Amino acid sequence: MLANTRHGTLHDRLDGIEDRGRILLKGGHVVDPANDVDRVTDIAVDGGHVVETGDDLAPEPGDRILDCEGLLVVPGLIDIHLHLGDLFEVSTQPIFEATQDGVTFALSPGAGNTLMAPALLGAEVDRGLPINLGVFIGAANLLGTMLSVDEIITMLKGELDPEIATTRMTRNPITALTAPLCIGIKDHMGHFIQADDRIDAIYRITSEAGLLYMSHTQDPTHAERVVSLSNGRPVHLGHATAAGSGSHGDPVESMARVLALVEEPHVSAEFVTSMLRPSLGSREGLKMTKASQQLAMDALHRGDVDILISDGQLEATMKGFGDTRDNIPAILEVAESGVLTLSRAVATMTANPARLLSERTRNPWWTEKTGHLGAGALGNVTVINQHEKRAIWTLVNGEIVAFESRSVRRGAGAGGWVSRWGMVRRTGVGDLVAFDYRR
Secondary structure: OOOEEEOOEEEOOOOOOOOOOOEEEEEEEEEEHHHOEEEEEEEEEEOOEEEEEEOOOOOOOOOEEEEOOOOEEEEOEEEOOOOOOOOOOOOOOHHHHHHHOOEEEEEEOOOOOOOOHHHHHHHHHHHHOOOEEEEEEEHHHHOOOOOOHHHHHHHHOOOOOHHHHHHHOOOOHHHHHHHHHOOEEEEOOOOOOOOHHHHHHHHHHHHHHOOEEEEEOOOHHHHHHHHHOOOOOOEEEEOHHHHHHOOOOOHHHHHHHHHHHOOOOOEEEOEEHHHHOOOOEOOOOOEOOHHHHHHHHHHHHHOOOOOEEOOOOOOOOOOOOOOHHHHHHHHHHHHHOOOOOHHHHHHOOOHHHHHHHHHHHOOOHHHHHOOOOOOOOEOOEEEEEOOOOEEEEEEEOOEEEEEOOEEOHHHOOOOOEEEOOEEEOOOOHHHOOOOOOOO
16 A cells, blocks of 8 residues: 555556545444444445445445444544534634544533624634534624524524615624524523523524524523523523532522433533543532432433533633543443443433534434434544544545544544534635635
8 A cells, every 4th residue: 555666667556546535334233223223234425425324335446444343433423512612712722632532512601702703713614623513603702692582583593684684783784694503591500690680582593593592501590590481492401410519509499400300301411521421520620429420320321311421621711511431431431330321321322412503403414414323424523433432534524534532634624514404615715815716
């Protein structure tokens, strides 16, 4: 495979072989909960998508083969609560660190995100990121314009009259065009305590525009208030394990109060992977007690909560309560302890978040293209060494972006921009004003 010289002549060993053949993942233990697969088999990825699964797939000229014998192969991890790019992170590389830990889709729920966030982070995707990335808009910032609630709903549906946008929302046409490319809205009781009518407005907006409403869940009183105002409209309780830290009252009582809320069919929740590990959490974040952690484990076992997230990165300036380095260990440990089967554990960061996003956005794209390894799915794959509890390969849209917990630079442009509408590989903001595209 290596270029070399012989008898004074340059030999290109790859000459005549297509630069982009398939990627074959051979001989791995594939766990794909959405398709009820739990066995050793092969997977073929081509053109950014999974094209075939089956036993002993025959290599073809130009194929790149990944030897996955003895490794666990799962759909690319989906982390729907991972702070990336918050406060314009410049001192660390949390996005690259996330892919090194097997994350292929990440949704960044910055409570301070303005309507400019899709343009700002979308431009970074355009310039080359190795991850599929989307953002939430901060609730207080969304309601900070002159737009009425009805006009905000119209705007988020991509239907707002441009004249209204420029006179009541923003003078920046880039912001006006890209603002609807968010995935949801996040309220944060630690940043802003909002009046009942404003919380009701967020429910109206997310329910009618098809967005995910994520609420900062740490103080059980706040969570109870938000759910009481829902009137049956969907809400997602972010990092619900934070209530079990005791930061706002007795940890066991607080955790129990929050878990009582998820008994309502329109209320979903997520747990932080770091908080489910034997350490009970991170010294840089929040730590549960053993008793409150047990309540969370019981809820996982019952299926009351079936989504895990990291809320990281701890190395970033804008820290969460956990870290993506704990995602794979937590998935494996809840399976090893018998809290979940391995398939159900893998589903907490694959099929289950894909299902939630599909339901809340009313878009089947999420379950058709993400969270599974069936034919037609995007080529997002996480290959895991179960003994070391870490990612060996991370594939994003059919490109290898990380290997042996290190970033692969040629995969830096593999990612795309995700929204309630699905995914685009570029938003176009990063191209301005270098190019003028003509049809």
